[in-house]
Amino acid sequence: MIKVEAIVREDRLEDVKDALRAVDVRGITVSQVMGCGTQLGYTHRVRGGKAVMNMLPKAKFEIVVSDEEWAERTVNAIVKAAYTGEPGDGKVFWYPIDHAVRIRTGERDVEAITPAPNPVVEEE
Ligand SMILES: Nc1ncnc2c1ncn2[C@@H]1O[C@H](COP(=O)(O)OP(=O)(O)OP(=O)(O)O)[C@@H](O)[C@H]1O
Ligand SMILES: [Mg+2]
Known part of the structure; x- marks a missing residue:
């Protein structure tokens, strides 16, 4: 994963x-x-001296997918939708993770993040 x-x-x-949504990613934290x-x-950097850091508001997405193919699709979709070409467009990081559990069913790892065969109608 x-x-x-x-x-x-x-x-x-x-x-x-x-x-x-268009690439059918399910399971997102923002x-x-x-x-x-x-x-x-x-x-614009101030001239001379050491500039203080100015924290700017951003949106962070966290998505866990099953494999490299899904990761590629997800990263490409984000980059395309987030691009303006100006400084501050953001960054995407991706890395392997070992484990997951779907709390409702006890399913583990890839099974935990693939759509359940009997999906509940709504999240509560
Ligand atoms: N190395 C990093 N580690 C963690 N978060 C980062 C890192 N670089 C950028 N970010 C996050 O991404 C946001 C946007 O970064 P930004 O797009 O300005 O990166 P950049 O490297 O300065 O690229 P650019 O030159 O296009 O502005 C930052 O406000 C910060 O939240
Ligand atoms: Mg920047």
Whole structure:
């Protein structure tokens, strides 16, 4: 299994969500986070001195998928939907993870993240 973690512009949240829906990714965690990248939160560096860090609001997506193929599809969808070409577009990280459990059924690992054969109608 692979965990895809993406930090994107807040105003791209809906676009990224729609792009993930379009490639049929199921199971997403989204958080409002603060952060900065290589410009330390500024697009224009102050001259001289050491700039303080300016944390900017961002949206973070966390998605666990079953294999490399799904990871590639997920990463590509995020990059396409989050791109503006300006500094601050964000980053995507992905890395292997070992375990998962679906609490309702006790299913483990890949079984825990594939759609259940008898999906409940609604999450509660
Ligand atoms: N190395 C990192 N580790 C953790 N989070 C990061 C890292 N780099 C960027 N981020 C997160 O991504 C957000 C956006 O980063 P950003 O796109 O500005 O990266 P960048 O490397 O400065 O690229 P760019 O030059 O395009 O701005 C940051 O606010 C931070 O939350
Ligand atoms: Mg930056």
